[in-house]
Each structure stands twice: as structure tokens, then as C-alpha cells.
Amino acid sequence: MTTTVTKAAVVAERRPAQRRSAGVGRPGFAWALPATAFFVLFAVVPLVLVAVLSFTSWNGLGSPRFAGLDNWTKLFDDPVMLNSLWLSVLITVLGVLVQTPLSILLGVWAAGRQRNRAILSAIYFVPLLLSATAVSVLWRTLLDPNFGVPSQAKWLFGDGNLLGMQSGAIGVLVFVGAWQFTPFHTLIYQGAARAIPQVLYQAAQIDGAGTVRQFFHITLPQLRNTMITSMILMVVGGLTTFDTVLILTQGGPGTDTTISAYYMYQKAFKSFDFGAGSAIALLLVVVATVISLVVVRVSGYDKMRSSVEGL
Amino acid sequence: MSKQRPNYLAGLGSVVWLLVVGAPLYVLVAASVQSRADYGASGPLSLPRHFTLRNYVDDFSTGFGRYFLNTVIVTVCVVAIVLVVVPPLSYTIVRSRGRVTTAVFRLFLLGLAIPAQAVIVPMFYVISKAGLYDNLIGVILPTAAFSLPMCALVLTGVMRDITPDLYEAMAIDGASSWRVFRQLVLPLSRGGLSTIAVFSALQAWNGFLFPLVLTQSDSTKVITLGLYNFRTQYGINIPGLLAAVVLSMVPVLLVYLFARRTLVQGLMGVGGK
Secondary structure, three states, X not given: OHHHHXXXXXXXXXXXXXXXXXOOOOOOHHHHHHHHHHHHHHHHHHHHHHHHHOOEEOOOOOOOEEOOOHHHHHHHHOHXXXXXXXHHHXXXXXXXXXXXXXXXXXXXXXXXXXXXXXXXXXXHOHXXXXXXXXXXXXXXXXXXXXXXXXXXOHHHHOOOOHHHOHHHHHHHHHHHHHHHHHHHHHHHHXXXXXXXXXXXXXXXXXXXXXXXXXXXXXXXXXXXXXXXXXXXXXXXXXXXXXXXXXXXXXOOOOOOOOOHHHHHHHHHHHOOOHHHXXXXXXXXXXXXXXXXXXXXXXXXXXXXXXXXXXX | OOOOOOOHHHHHHHHHHHHHHHHHHHHHXXXXXXXXXXXXXXXXXXXXXXOOOHHHHHHHHHHHHHHHHHHHHHHHHHHHHHHHHHHHHHHHHHHOOOHHHHHHHHHHHHHXXXXXXXXXXXXXXXXHHOOOOOOHHHHHHHHHHHHHHHHHXXXXXXXXXXXXXXXXXXXXXXXXXXXXXHHHHHHHXXXXXXXXXXXXXXXXXXXXXXXXXXXXXHHHOOHHHHHHHHHHHHOOOHHHHHHHHHHHHHHHHHHHHHHHHHHHHHHHHHXXX
16 A cells, blocks of 8 residues: 555656646545444444443343442452353463464465365355354254264263263364354465465475475465464454354353353343443453454554555 | 375365364254154264155244344345445545544454444443334344444455556546546445445344344344244254254355355455455
């Protein structure tokens, strides 16, 4: 972008007559107003409201009452809440650890132009198209100890009730998350791997480097920036995992998989403690915003330097 | 790259992943075309013996027709809103030189990171106060708002690729913003427009959280909510449940079949820009 801007500036300077006419045909802010107003009303205002509501007590009927720091002090004394933060982090980190190597390998593999790879990639993509609800319902059914696969594969699943123990339930959540979202990250890596200059590989081949060495010494280093973006997206996605928990585990067994996003839903819409729900939501927003600011900084998104340069 | 020997390890890995992705999808479809008795007798991993569409017919009679229609309404309205407000927004971001526009663009970029989960409580408050609770409009508005950042990002990227010379040529002719928009920007960003249409449609079709929190009666239920309720109420009717899952997927898969390139290229751009 910088180059086009400077080029335009140079052109404008050289031909002053055109500079005046350049103002013609430039849209004013009014053009952006509908989208901005709409977005402010339904995303920014609620975001401000969530902060306000976190200092109130409201049961969903009538009007919220100011309650000071009540929700916050209660929140930090609540063992389920503190545990939910830890569980959110755990599930997120496990998700990153499982999905990153998988999607790098699949993405680099899919970047090849072979026909069979194109066909398989098209199939690999399907889970991403499905709603998290459909995916969760599908896996819940598949893993059902009585009617699902475990009843037919006792040698693999033992007594079969994976969702009945904490480690099993967490494993299932991480696995189902990876099943659905690996295609997205694969796609990001595929795009990035295709953008690596072929010259690098040709040079390496001349030097006698094999596929494995090329992968570790050219591909991986070249994908560094993409890795950062992809991981940050995984973190934001992981911290806000909700549908899968609601359908697969209901936060159970007990509160063993009650992660923060799910706990917020429970507090607000099951216990009708909307103040506490808002406080948890705000906590999530703060974490997500910090991470997004990091994304914007690291990736140079806000500068929009170029559309082909990559990250 | 020059000729390489085939990579057997990668080939093996790709087959394993095909099984991981494909096996559940196979069970899904196979179970949905079996009777409950057959499924109960043979379990999920066997081949279906008698093909039947009974489960699909049953699903429609238990309300999925209605849920399907509601989801279509929500999706069409969300796409319409997105297609009306995003193109002028992106056009402004690309062409306007004001500081305000830069600020607006940053606002939308930050919006990418606002998780819908974070605002459901105030959204419930706002929508209830506006009298839109349990009304499809109350689902449509927030769903559309939350697909704006991604769509704005994608379309702005596309519009940036229009060369400045073309704008200048039209400016010399004294064309108004509206004429430039209609005769130059819209025709040249047709690909981007279909990408954001597909994106927002996918998001609306698969949306779960807003309908979950903002509707309650059967007449406003969307298909994802229908699946969720089906599981909690008749979880034991597995072929029926899985047929409903397939029903919810069919339109999306059709779109994928016909607009795969648009969708994939668009998503790839998100990571690469």
C-alpha cells in the first residue's frame, strides 16, 4: 500500500491540474456511516454495556440495580470461576499444541499442486463448513457409550464412557475442536506455503538438501509470521469455546469442563445472575482484546502494507 | 519445483487424516438412512442394510421444516444487510483520506476480536428492551453486525487491488462518488462481493449462540437450535437426530460444491493479509 500511496502522491505532484480533480469522486464519511452506526449499535454499545452491567445486580426482569464491586469480589472468591479460568487456558493450550503441527503439515502438503492433493484438501475442508452445533451433536452421538462407537470397539475404549471422566472429557473437547478447526488453519498455512519463493527450494536442492531438511530450514522459518497469526486466532477461538462444551459435556462431569465462557452462560442464563455473567464476559473481552492488539501489532494488519506480501 | 520422488510418508499421513475426517461423516450419512431398529441392531460402524428416507420425513413432520424456513429467513436477511452496508464502507476505507475513516477501519479490525460470547448478556438486555426478544429480527440484527468486521476486511482487501489509475481516469471525467462506485468499484469487486455473501451466509446459517439466548418459542427456532433440542429431548432416536444433522448441512454443502473457489480463496486471504 505504501508504494501505491507514494506513487499516487508523485503523480499528483507532477500534474497539479489533476490534483484538484482528485477530490472529485472521493466518497465522504457518509458512505461509511450505515455500516459504522450498525456496528456501533450492535457490537460496541453492548460491549460498553457489559462493563456497566458487571457492576450491577440484575435477574433478567425489571431494571439492573447498581451493586458496586459485589460481582467482582464474589467472582474472585468463587472456586468454580478460578478453576474455569485454568480449564479455559488448559483447553486452549492443548488446542494450539494439537492443531498447530497438524495444520502446518497438512497445509504444506496441500500447497503442492498435485491433483490428488487438491481433491483430498477439498474433502478435508468439510468439517469447517458445519455448524459447531452439528459437529458437537455428531461427536456426542458417535461417542455415546451405549449407542455409539465405544459399544462396538470395547478393545479401544474400555468401558467406553469417555465423557464420564475429566481427562477423557477434556480430550474429547480438544479433539473435536481440532477436527473442526484444523481445516481453517491448514488453509492459512497452505496460502502461506505457496507464497514461499521457489528459488529458495531450488537453491537448497542444488546444495543437496533433502525434503526433510528443506522443510525444517526453509518452510518452517518462512512460515513464522503465519504461525503467529494462526496461533493467536486459535487462542481467541479456544478461550471462547462454548457450543462444544454446552452440547458435549455440559461443563461436566461435575464442573470438570466448566470453562469460563460456559460458566458465564450458566451464571447469566441458568442462574439468572446477569451481573456475574457480565463480569465474566468482561474478563473474556479484556483477554481477547489484549490478544487482538498483539495480532494487529505483530501482523501489521493496521498498516495494510500490501496484499501480496503476506503477513 | 523440479521432479521429486513421491513422498510416501506424506501419502500415508494424508490417508490417515482422510479417515479421521471421513469416517464420522460416513457414519453420519449411513445412520441417517437406516431405520431405528436396524441401527440399534447393527451399530454405527456397519453398512446400512435397508435404505430408508423415513427419518428425514419424520424430522420434517416434527418441526424441522419450520426451523429450516426460519434459518433461510435469517440467512437471507443477514446477507442482504451485509451486501447493502459493507461495499460503501470498504469503498470509503479505500478511497477516503480522512482520519475518521482510518479510525473506522481500526474499529472494525478490533471488532474482529470481539467474541459474540462476550456480549450475549447486554445483547439480551438490548434486544429485550427493544421488544425484539423471541423475534427473528432480534436474531438477524446482531448476527449481521458480527459478520461485518470479517466482510469489511475481505472486501477492503479486494477493493484495494483496483489500480488508482482507473479512479483517476474517472475523476478526470468529473464522475461523482456514486458513479465511480457503481461503474467502477462494484463491477471490479464482484468476486469479493460473492465471497462476503458466502461468508455471511455461512455464519448466519451456522449461528447458534444468538438464537439460543434471544429466542425461546418453537415458531422462532432456527435449525441449529432445533438440533440442540432434538438431542436433549429425543437423544435416543439416533438415526432421526443424525438425519436432522444432515438436513442442516445440505444447503451449506451445496454452496460449497458451487462456490468452493470463492470461499476457499476468501478464507485463504484472511490469513494472508
